[in-house]
Amino acid sequence: MVLNSVCYRTFQFAEPAKLAHYQQLGGYRVWQQILTRKITAEYILQQIQDSKLQGRGGAGFALELKLQMVKNKQAQQKYVICNADEGEPGSFKDRDILTYNPHQIIEGMAIAGYAIGATVGYIYIRGEYAAQIAIMETALQEAIALGMLGQNLQNSGIDFQIYCFVGAGAYICGEETALIASMEGKRGQPKSKPPFPGEQGLYGKPTLLNNTETLASIPVILQYGGKWYLDLGVNKAKGCKIFSVSGAVINPGNYETSLGISFLELLQLAGGMQDGKKLKAVIPGGISTPVLPQDIIVTLNMDYWSLAQAGSMLGTGAVIVIAEDTCMVQVLARILQFYCHESCGQCTPCREGLSWALKVINNILQGKAKKTDLILLQDIFTKIANSSLCPLGDSASMIAINYFKYFNFDFMKYIN
């Protein structure tokens, strides 16, 4: 089991965001090698393939395939976008990368950009991360001063420039097509896919859009090799992952550790349960992943496969630990409230269905509901499921199922 050795590797310093510290750890060495033509795009892709790095933003799509897709598209201009619009409730891992290791994001974007043939990158930072925006801007200036960003870098003929783009705080703008729409000055709402951003992304050009953690992992993978990264995982899992542990634990926070460690080990890292309370449930990857009850989660390892087997997902790795005294109906109601607030309102099931579901669950909470309302609530989710335009509506209905499945007794308390 490793701790803070990839995206958080600058944590060992008192001033982690300093450029000198990053360079001390070997930062910008890979990019420098690219600029001196010592590393080819093929080599980069090979290393990424070896690392088996999956997108860390929630969907877990293999990075290598995405890179290949954009690389193979012919276009005059391509873009790299770093999705730092960290909006998933429970997730706060990217904030710490932005705060403490901004240069690694820059280098990761530059390497990815070089691999696919892009010359411009954007970091889409959510507006609430005001401090991080300032840090990022400083880091970009430092990188330019160092000769790591700009036109015809060190006479290599390689161009790469990165700009910060500040979002306005909409959750849905974390969805790739909505993010791109918002960058184009349009209303931030998702579009049907295909075409995927890799085919027609920003301004209709092929675009590599990845999570901050994914892009920030790239320099380390190339520095130590894909195989090295692969071996960071334990219990058959590959690589390394940041877990944002929150809820009823003693030391909530970000833990970058091996993929595949058991949930109990992770709980241990976070200092165990608060006030000696009993564990009731865990949302393993942010609120868009199905909740798992105590008896299931304690047997699981924290990796893509194990969680999927148990009917949930690793998501962004935002582990929300719920203690015995929490009412799961209230949890679901709060989650629904969030989804209703953040629904873009574009498609019918999400716009109408979610607000209906919220009204019904509020009735349940207020003790005004009958048993039929519980059936109605589940029925509404069935109607939303698999019919909405983007994953927001779908995941809202998908996660709800587990609340009824495992915590029916909580609901029954409210039913007369």
Place this chain on the structure above:
Amino acid sequence: MVKVTINGQTAVTATGMTIVEVAKQLGIYIPTLCYHEKLTKIASCRICLVEIVGNSRLVTACNTLVTDNMQIITNSAKVLAARRAMLELLLLNHPLDCPTCDKAGACKLQDLVMEYGNDFSLYFEGKRVVASNNGSPVIAKAMNRCIHCFRCVRFTREVAGSDEFAVVNSGAAITIMPVPGVTNSGLLGNVIDLCPVGAFLAKPGAGIARNWEVTSTDGISPHDCLGSNLQLYTANDQVVRVAARENATINECWLSDRERFSYEALQHNERISQPLIKQQGKWLVASWDEALSLVNHKFKQIVNQYGANELGGLISASATLEEQYVVQKYLRQLGTNNIDHRLWQVDFTGQELAPVYPSLGIAINELEEQQVILIIGANILQEQPLLGLKLRKMALTGSKLGVINPIDFTFNFPVTTKNIVACGDLVTPLLAVVKILLAKFKTKVPPALVALIAKVDPTAEHKAIANMLQTSSEKKLLILGEFAISHPQAFLINALSELIAHMLTARCGTLTKGANTAGAWFAGCVPHRGPGGQAVTTTGKNAKEMLTTPLKAYLLFGCEELDMLLAKQAITTLQQAELVVACSCFASATLLDLAEVLLPIASFAETTGTFINVAGTWQTFTQAIKPYKMSLPGWQVITQLGAMLAMDAFIYPTRANITKELTKLEAKVNDLASKTKPYDFLQYSFIVKQPSLPSLPINKLTWIADVPIFHTDALLRRANALQQLAKQEPQVAKINPQVAVALQVKNYDLLILQAENGTCITLPVYITASIPLGSIYIANGIKETFMLGCPYTTLKITVKGKI
């Protein structure tokens, strides 16, 4: 090619087609709400979900492209359940106020719920309530009914390019709102046709008739030279609604507000209900027989006493082809050739060489295929909003659009290069372009032109236009608009444009006024030609001559004083006539004063007839309602007059008999058209008065004017809702900021404007950089300004309160 199976039916189709399109080919119905073939596919309503075999998730048929061997099922239990679910969700916040909604009976949501929906609801919570900004005089909004298909937003953004609507808020609170401060595109009424529910309805005619009580008749717009296709909805012998009728080659499925709401005038209180005769200054009601024999008697009397040359006929360019034909036939048999419809023209030079009828030179749907277009003297969005859509489509595909205009008008499409001329001088840029082109093409030109060209010094702007025109492409077009038609140098402008077109093998077309200018030329409503372009023995007086030198008697057909460019002078001239007979729908105060006999004729909805549009297409329409009270179709009135005098070949039992006679002339026209090479215009000598920039301080400016869109004919001037729309923009005199500085005025200060004819009017000033130096823009053809006389003359400016 791909092979696709839908519900077991197989189709082999081209790649890139959506499931909905393939299903349509196979005759399989897939319900849709947000989908519209002219708009982007956003798949937001989710009604069109269908199943693809092997795919666990349902897909939206409207935007999913078919792939080879795709098997689609549109009627499985899963699909039907999803459809039902979507409808149930859409109805949650829909007010279900169908009993008071004008859309009921023609509502897509209602139809779908009828077909798939439940007759009960599980929803017992409160419904969403949305405030509707109901300030528009033409659109009644009920945003509670909105189902968020975003068709209106997409239309204004994508098609009209006007951004009149925006989406605000998110989630269940999402609302579509008008954007404040956006100028009316004149196309907003299309959202009424687009809205699948009753969120947008027509305000005029609201609540009069239910959709199942109305009868629909095909109509043709009586205002625009495109001949937009209308659907007239009538109930109890009244037009209650007008919608667009799809015609792929003309208006596609759009309609401008002018066409959509002008029907309101049909019930205006100025409509004449029966024939009227003036006796000792008093109007008396007469029977048709009395009135018609009186007219014939009086005309005969004038002809006998003073000669037929003292009789003149002015005919509306928006009358039907048949009406125009019988009117000129009647007048010619009375012995006069003083016949004209060109009430908006002052320069009639070279009319002998004009083609049989003016046209755009190409079919309307070919416009969007053009690669280079030069617009000369046209405010497209005011003249023909629908044509603007075509030009927008064209410009957005990367084609080039140049403009030579007396005012820097705003367009809803990008312009490649423009030349805004001072003092309305449209001639100089054309001469400059000719000069540049002559250096290359060595075309032989008459000496008079060589002398003119020598005086011109091409500027960078002129060169840019010449460069744009020389782009190597096959499809180039020059369009002359209203400012070119009513220009005092209209002939020269036309001739030079034709010359440019000739050198570049481009085409040159005119955007004519009225619905049927082409028809009027063809029918023979011109002083120098008979029907079908046939020669006449002596050329009669043209409109300008008739309206400046008084004749003894006039026949006005479908026109009133404001229809004439020389309105002020026309009133004085007509007052001096012994007899004015007016065939009209309306009796304006001036007409009541001028005329001796008023014959009520049927309006466009009440009669049947033909319009020839600007592309030369004949469109015949039928009668939607009975003529107003005692009025008769115009062609009947005139044929009865002719028949009463036992005139030659004047027995027409039906309108179709007249049309038949006209169609026979058509074959001859084609010959004549090929004989008349417009380029021969240049054999004429011409005089050019080149206006020069007056030096500051300025107190004399050239009056540049066009007629605002809602004032172009008698119907529009009386359409209530459109007039309210027009009033939203107050009448102002627009001047250049530099002129304003020289005059020391600020916005809405009052200016006293003195015309060359001595008339003075006072108007507030509005300062805008769109007006070039040396020019002042004041709308013409309206009550407040027509007395200024003729545009392109000089106005003397005094600031009120300053000497």
